[in-house]
Amino acid sequence: MWKTVLRRFLVMIPQLFVLSLLIFIMAKFMPGDPFTGLITPETDPNVIEELKIKAGLYDPWYVQYYNWITNAFQGDFGDSYTFKVSVSSLIGERAMNTFWLSLLSVILLYAIAIPLGILAGRYQDSLLDKGIVLYSFISYAIPTFVLSLIFLFMFGYHIPIFPTSGTVDVSHDPGTWGYFWSKVYHMLLPAITYALLATTGVIQYLRSEIIDSKSMDYVKTARSKGLPISKVYTKHIFRNSLLPIAAFFGFTITGLLGGSVFIETIFGYPGMGQLFISSIASRDYSVITTLVMLFGFLTLLGSLLSDIIMSIVDPRIRIE
Amino acid sequence: MASSENLLTIRNLHTGFRIKDTYYNAVDDVSINLNKNEILAIVGESGCGKSTLATSILGLHVANNTKVTGEILYKDLNLAGLPEDKFNSIRGNDIGMIFQDPLSALNPLMRIGEQISESLVYHTKFTKEQRVERVLELLNQVGIPNPERVANQFPHQLSGGMRQRVIIAIAIACKPAIIVADEPTTALDVTIQAQILDLLKELQAETKSGIILITHDLGVVAEVADRVAVMYAGQIIEEAPVEELFNNPKHPYTRSLLNSIPQMNSENEKLQVIKGLVPSLKNLPRQGCRFSSRIPWIAADAHEENPVLHEVAPGHLVRCTCWKHFDFEGAEGGQLR
Numbered sequence: 001m002w003k004t005v006l007r008r009f010l011v012m013i014p015q016l017f018v019l020s021l022l023i024f025i026m027a028k029f030m031p032g033d034p035f036t037g038l039i040t041p042e043t044d045p046n047v048i049e050e051l052k053i054k055a056g057l058y059d060p061w062y063v064q065y066y067n068w069i070t071n072a073f074q075g076d077f078g079d080s081y082t083f084k085v086s087v088s089s090l091i092g093e094r095a096m097n098t099f100w101l102s103l104l105s106v107i108l109l110y111a112i113a114i115p116l117g118i119l120a121g122r123y124q125d126s127l128l129d130k131g132i133v134l135y136s137f138i139s140y141a142i143p144t145f146v147l148s149l150i151f152l153f154m155f156g157y158h159i160p161i162f163p164t165s166g167t168v169d170v171s172h173d174p175g176t177w178g179y180f181w182s183k184v185y186h187m188l189l190p191a192i193t194y195a196l197l198a199t200t201g202v203i204q205y206l207r208s209e210i211i212d213s214k215s216m217d218y219v220k221t222a223r224s225k226g227l228p229i230s231k232v233y234t235k236h237i238f239r240n241s242l243l244p245i246a247a248f249f250g251f252t253i254t255g256l257l258g259g260s261v262f263i264e265t266i267f268g269y270p271g272m273g274q275l276f277i278s279s280i281a282s283r284d285y286s287v288i289t290t291l292v293m294l295f296g297f298l299t300l301l302g303s304l305l306s307d308i309i310m311s312i313v314d315p316r317i318r319i320e
Numbered sequence: 321m322a323s324s325e326n327l328l329t330i331r332n333l334h335t336g337f338r339i340k341d342t343y344y345n346a347v348d349d350v351s352i353n354l355n356k357n358e359i360l361a362i363v364g365e366s367g368c369g370k371s372t373l374a375t376s377i378l379g380l381h382v383a384n385n386t387k388v389t390g391e392i393l394y395k396d397l398n399l400a401g402l403p404e405d406k407f408n409s410i411r412g413n414d415i416g417m418i419f420q421d422p423l424s425a426l427n428p429l430m431r432i433g434e435q436i437s438e439s440l441v442y443h444t445k446f447t448k449e450q451r452v453e454r455v456l457e458l459l460n461q462v463g464i465p466n467p468e469r470v471a472n473q474f475p476h477q478l479s480g481g482m483r484q485r486v487i488i489a490i491a492i493a494c495k496p497a498i499i500v501a502d503e504p505t506t507a508l509d510v511t512i513q514a515q516i517l518d519l520l521k522e523l524q525a526e527t528k529s530g531i532i533l534i535t536h537d538l539g540v541v542a543e544v545a546d547r548v549a550v551m552y553a554g555q556i557i558e559e560a561p562v563e564e565l566f567n568n569p570k571h572p573y574t575r576s577l578l579n580s581i582p583q584m585n586s587e588n589e590k591l592q593v594i595k596g597l598v599p600s601l602k603n604l605p606r607q608g609c610r611f612s613s614r615i616p617w618i619a620a621d622a623h624e625e626n627p628v629l630h631e632v633a634p635g636h637l638v639r640c641t642c643w644k645h646f647d648f649e650g651a652e653g654g655q656l657r
């Protein structure tokens with residue numbers, strides 16, 4: 001199995017190469033440049049021109065690409081034009097914020113969606129089921145930014161029980177429990193918002209899997225053995241119904257990164273999503289390209305993770 | 321019939337499925353009994369209600385869109401309408417079931433040994449070691465080589481024939497008095513079919529249990545059954561000991577079924593078929609002889625108005641009176657739909 005994992009990693013290299021080329025070219029197509037924002041009525045056009053030449057923006061694109069990719073291989077993704085620090089250190093501290101937020105979101109997502117999906121599937125067509133289906137459709141229909149703003153207004157401003165921005169209260173020292181809880185506390189509202197919006201897929205998948213499994217022959221076999229119906233559910237139906245959820249686990253994590261772009265921006269949470277939006281606004285090429293590369297890499301990693309999880313939970317699938 | 325000790329009595333059984341608030345009976349007023357040490361075959365074409373009858377006996381239907389009325393008497397208990405918890409002590413323990421498709425009847429995520437020992441957990445007081453021992457014994461009994469290895473394997477690692485043996489092992493795990501086998505050989509190829517039938521006969525001889533064998537294959541019936549009931553459109557239309565049925569079939573449907581078996585030495589080159597289809601559940605005629613639409617050359621007054629079973633010989637029952645007037649001549653000439 002580990003041989004296959006290694007091979008999949010090797011296959012990622014050409015994929016990432018093509019991705020890097022596309023990203024670089026598309027970034028170049030964006031109108032404007034990093035220095036447009038610096039222009040004021042008093043700016044001398046020659047100074048801007050000089051800055052552009054110094055930054056290598058007039059070199060042919062393949063030269064720029066070559067310079068970028070060779071540096072990237074050595075872990076140097078260039079400097080941010082706006083923040084004046086190296087991209088790796090800029091992303092590094094935010095990546096951890098996004099990681100913790102994503103982790104909490106995923107935990108909440110499954111903690112909400114799995115019980116609801118199981119209940120809806122088991123008590124199909126009951127009032128409970130109808131309520132859960134209604135909830136899942138509503139949550140699917142609400143755009144992320146709408147619910148985020150509503151929650152922020154309700155629980156951050158109107159009934160101020162949650163902080164409205166930041167990752168931690170400055171009054172705590174790192175390493176203490178207070179610091180830890182403050183971090184969780186700051187993540188809670190964005191994570192709940194994300195989890196509530198992302199549950200639809202899991203609920204609907206689980207519900208329909210359970211409904212399908214009920215009429216499977218192996219369920220009849222289990223019932224013909226004289227198993228109590230609750231045991232038929234826990235030992236046979238649920239285990240089989242969770243397979244597609246496990247299969248999508250890797251992609252759920254990837255999807256979180258996309259969702260974090262809105263959530264982090266609205267909740268003022270300094271993570272990669274927020275950085276992504278601000279770097280696009282300021283045409284911070286080096287940050288944009290690095291972030292898109294990173295998202296692309298994580299997507300590939302997510303699909304690999306899904307395959308590995310599937311091979312662990314389903315005995316029929318063996319990666320050879 | 322080796323012994324006439326009665327094991328299971330079904331009286332006036334109706335099993336209806338709900339289609340838009342109306343219940344349509346797929347099994348319509350079936351009465352039959354199963355004796356100890358007997359293989360009772362229930363024969364009929366697809367959609368005649370034979371599998372529904374099998375699942376009704378074990379109460380395996382989904383309760384909220386199925387209605388089972390009548391009597392299924394086992395040991396002074398009426399299984400029709402028995403509460404779930406009481407039924408669960410019967411299922412697997414007193415009545416075992418063998419399913420049609422060995423590919424889908426086993427849980428793909430559970431090891432073979434675990435699937436067999438599950439019913440032992442609920443019906444016996446065995447310790448874990450005793451259960452493991454019993455599982456190996458069962459696997460051995462159903463003719464699986466290397467039971468220790470197979471017990472630790474998953475269903476997909478076994479062949480179809482092996483899986484069907486595992487399903488039989490599950491059914492007989494608690495030594496049930498009755499085994500309901502729903503087309504146990506249909507999904508298997510011919511050589512494996514013969515092996516599985518031999519196994520069933522062997523097990524029955526050992527355990528003296530009663531077997532209800534649901535099948536559409538008259539070859540299987542001839543090979544293993546003691547007594548046969550032929551079903552058509554939810555009703556039993558003929559019931560007889562196996563030799564009597566094959567030598568002296570009465571009902572037009574039974575005769576047509578036997579007539580449509582390809583004969584190696586037949587001069588007739590054309591395969592005989594029964595024209596038409598079993599009417600669908602919703603369109604079943606609830607009045608009159610249900611087979612009349614497929615033998616339209618027989619005069620209407622040959623049928624009984626409300627056909628009942630008549631005993632024409634000891635143990636030989638035939639529904640309706642149309643058999644007295646039936647011949648195959650009218651079937652030629654393409655007068656049929």
